[in-house]
Amino acid sequence: MAGQHIAIIGAGISGLLACKYILSKGFNPIVFESRDQVGGVWTKTIQTTKLQTPKSLYQFSDFPWPPSVAENFPTQKQVLEYIQSYAHHHDLLKYIKFNSRVLSLSYDGPSDEEMGKWTLWGGTGEPFGPKGKWKVSVQDTRTLCTEVHQVDFVIVCAGMYSDHPNIPEFPPEKGPEAFQGKVMHSMEYSSMDHASAAKLIQGKRVAVVGFQKSGMDISMECSSANGIKQPCTLLYKTKHWNMPDHSPWGVPLGYLYQNRFSGLLRWGISKFVESHIRKKLRLAKHGMVPNHSFFKEVNSCSVATVPEGFFDRVDQGSIVLKKAQHFSFCNKGVVVDGETEPLEIDLLILATGFRGLNKLKAAFSSPAFRDLMDKEDTRLPLYRTCIHPRIPQLAFIGFSESIANLFTSEMTCRWLAELLSGTFKLPSIKEMEKDVSQWDKYMKQSMGEYYSRYCLDALQIWYNDQLCKDMGWKPQRKKGLFRELFEPYRPMDYA
Numbered sequence: 001m002a003g004q005h006i007a008i009i010g011a012g013i014s015g016l017l018a019c020k021y022i023l024s025k026g027f028n029p030i031v032f033e034s035r036d037q038v039g040g041v042w043t044k045t046i047q048t049t050k051l052q053t054p055k056s057l058y059q060f061s062d063f064p065w066p067p068s069v070a071e072n073f074p075t076q077k078q079v080l081e082y083i084q085s086y087a088h089h090h091d092l093l094k095y096i097k098f099n100s101r102v103l104s105l106s107y108d109g110p111s112d113e114e115m116g117k118w119t120l121w122g123g124t125g126e127p128f129g130p131k132g133k134w135k136v137s138v139q140d141t142r143t144l145c146t147e148v149h150q151v152d153f154v155i156v157c158a159g160m161y162s163d164h165p166n167i168p169e170f171p172p173e174k175g176p177e178a179f180q181g182k183v184m185h186s187m188e189y190s191s192m193d194h195a196s197a198a199k200l201i202q203g204k205r206v207a208v209v210g211f212q213k214s215g216m217d218i219s220m221e222c223s224s225a226n227g228i229k230q231p232c233t234l235l236y237k238t239k240h241w242n243m244p245d246h247s248p249w250g251v252p253l254g255y256l257y258q259n260r261f262s263g264l265l266r267w268g269i270s271k272f273v274e275s276h277i278r279k280k281l282r283l284a285k286h287g288m289v290p291n292h293s294f295f296k297e298v299n300s301c302s303v304a305t306v307p308e309g310f311f312d313r314v315d316q317g318s319i320v321l322k323k324a325q326h327f328s329f330c331n332k333g334v335v336v337d338g339e340t341e342p343l344e345i346d347l348l349i350l351a352t353g354f355r356g357l358n359k360l361k362a363a364f365s366s367p368a369f370r371d372l373m374d375k376e377d378t379r380l381p382l383y384r385t386c387i388h389p390r391i392p393q394l395a396f397i398g399f400s401e402s403i404a405n406l407f408t409s410e411m412t413c414r415w416l417a418e419l420l421s422g423t424f425k426l427p428s429i430k431e432m433e434k435d436v437s438q439w440d441k442y443m444k445q446s447m448g449e450y451y452s453r454y455c456l457d458a459l460q461i462w463y464n465d466q467l468c469k470d471m472g473w474k475p476q477r478k479k480g481l482f483r484e485l486f487e488p489y490r491p492m493d494y495a
Contacts, residue, residue: 003028004128004152006420007136009102009363012040013083014157014398014409017060020090021417022155030149031092032138034101038087040159045076046186046217047194052305054246057254057404060086061491072246073305099141105154106135106365109392115368119428122392127420128152129393153420154394158363160356160401163187168209168352174328179348181333186214186351200347201225207334207343209324210351211236213304218349220307223318231317233343235324235336239290241277241297242304248276254488257298258403260461261485270295281311286321299443301401301455356399381440383432384467385456386412390429402456407491408463414494415467424470461489 004027008018011033019029035043050073051058055065063086069078087093109115109132110123122129136149165185170176176183189197198221206222208215215234222232246253249272256269273294283289290297297303313319326337333345357380361370372390373380382388385400385408395416402408418424426432443455456463465475477493478484 004420005030005150006153006155007032007134007149007151008155008157009136010040010157010159010398011035011038011087011096011098012042012157012159012398013406014159014413015040015155016083016087016090016092017406017410017413018155018157018397018416019092019095021413022420023090023092023095025417025421027420029095030151031096032100032102032136033096033098034141036098037084038093038096039080039083042076042080042083044191046190046214046221047197048217048221048307049076050074050305051079052213053404054252054254056490057258057488058406059491060406061410061495063089064492097138101139101141102158102363103137103139103146104365105363105394106137107369107392108133108135108150112366112368115390115392118390119430121387121389121426121429121432125425125428127393132393134393152393155397155416156360156363156394157397158356158359159398160354164355164359165350166353166355167350170328174330176329176348178331179329179333180331181346181348183329183348183350186210186218186349187354189218189349190214197221198225203230204346205230205333205344206347206349207233207235207345208349208351209235209327210353211238211240211242212302212351212353215351216242216304216307216310218351219319220310220313223313226318228317231320233320233322233345235322235327235334237323237325239283239288240302240304241274241290241292241294242281242306244277244280244306246305248273252488253403254490255486258460258488258490259486266295267293270298281306286311286314288321298403299455299459303403360396381433381436383426383436384412384415384470385463386416387426387432389432389436400456402460404460404491408456408460410491411464411467411494415471418471423472464489464494 006022006027006029008015008029008031011031015031016038019031022029037043054072055069055074059065065082109129133150133152134154136151136154137146138149139146165187167185192200201222202225208219208222211234219232219234226232256273270293278284278289314321322336324336327334330342333342334348335342357373361373364370369391372388380388380396380399382396382399386395386397397412397416398405398409400408468475476484478487
């Protein structure tokens with residue numbers, strides 16, 4: 001089975017993991033990376049960005065953090081150096097073509113009509129089809145020359161948090177074109193060198209849209225630059241149970257959510273964590289107590305870590321929190337629905353996320369494959385968050401979310417490597433689609449309006465159990481019943 005050529009799109013964390021694990025099975029990888037270095041989203045971030053997850057959860061199972069990194073939440077520079085060290089340690093760089101942007105993916109195989117009749121993935125249930133190949137069109141970003149690579153399998157690790165920003169829609173003549181100032185997405189702001197970003201916001205009246213990690217980080221930078229003379233206004237739709245730390249009332253969060261016993265006490269645990277956040281961040285004082293539970297926040301993967309001192313800045317007046325269910329632009333700034341006077345600003349930064357699915361759909365040359373991607377959702381209907389039952393010889397890694405995305409990606413890459421090497425076979429297309437449908441139904445019933453198809457935060461152990469069973473591994477990784485029930489599960493447990 002080994003020896004087949006496999007294209008990997010992206011040299012971020014998921015791409016490096018995919019490369020490492022398929023190499024271990026004897027396959028021939030070629031990794032296409034549009035940037036000039038490994039690291040994915042960690043190559044360029046806002047200056048103050050830190051890891052949101054404790055590093056004990058965000059590490060490779062066979063490559064611990066170096067002792068020199070003492071912080072529990074490392075900086076962007078430290079995370080990037082750690083990822084680069086992993087690539088060097090496993091000698092992965094020689095398999096990567098840098099400055100190589102994938103323009104399109106074209107499947108050269110059976111007709112759409114024939115594939116529509118298949119009952120097994122790829123027609124045979126095997127990862128490598130006897131009739132099919134993928135053609136990967138790649139452009140050199142320096143010379144703009146294009147070449148086509150033919151491969152036996154494709155692993156898409158392009159990620160959800162880059163390239164296609166989520167830009168809100170506005171009524172005619174009430175969008176950014178009506179505004180005399182500057183409008184940009186956080187993606188553009190993050191890509192600037194730190195000196196240019198500092199110069200951009202210095203002395204400006206800035207508004208930031210979005211109450212997640214990027215929105216809070218940018219607001220902090222604007223606050224530091226301009227103080228109370230030019231306060232930064234943060235516009236938000238929804239109040240969130242964002243975390244001040246990962247040890248509510250002194251109990252590490254892993255003991256509350258990353259063990260087997262926690263699922264039985266989720267309501268009580270949710271209230272326990274909420275009480276900690278309420279008190280430490282003084283949410284009632286600021287009118288920022290959410291209407292939903294922390295449990296729903298976790299299960300929608302919406303929890304962010306609040307930058308240290310954020311609400312102190314709110315108290316000082318250098319950050320102003322303003323609820324805005326909807327807003328539109330005018331010449332002098334923005335008008336929040338329900339208000340008559342505009343918020344006068346010079347610069348608006350949209351920290352409104354990304355449309356990762358759009359990037360994927362654009363890459364597929366086949367209209368049939370593009371149509372398979374759910375038009376009403378922002379997530380792909382994937383079996384084990386990895387395989388689309390009706391797209392042959394292709395897998396997706398990194399399109400699920402969890403408290404530690406590295407942990408999830410590594411487990412999925414190990415599962416995929418075992419699938420490719422023939423350790424197990426996938427069920428029929430109908431069985432896989434039924435499994436995905438049942439997952440969706442459960443999540444929608446549990447989460448309601450906070451539903452997110454591939455958020456694994458509260459289900460990480462259950463998800464890992466399914467992968468272990470498929471691979472023939474023992475799901476219970478701890479020694480002794482007490483440790484199995486109460487100890488947090490971490491990457492090293494699957495080493």
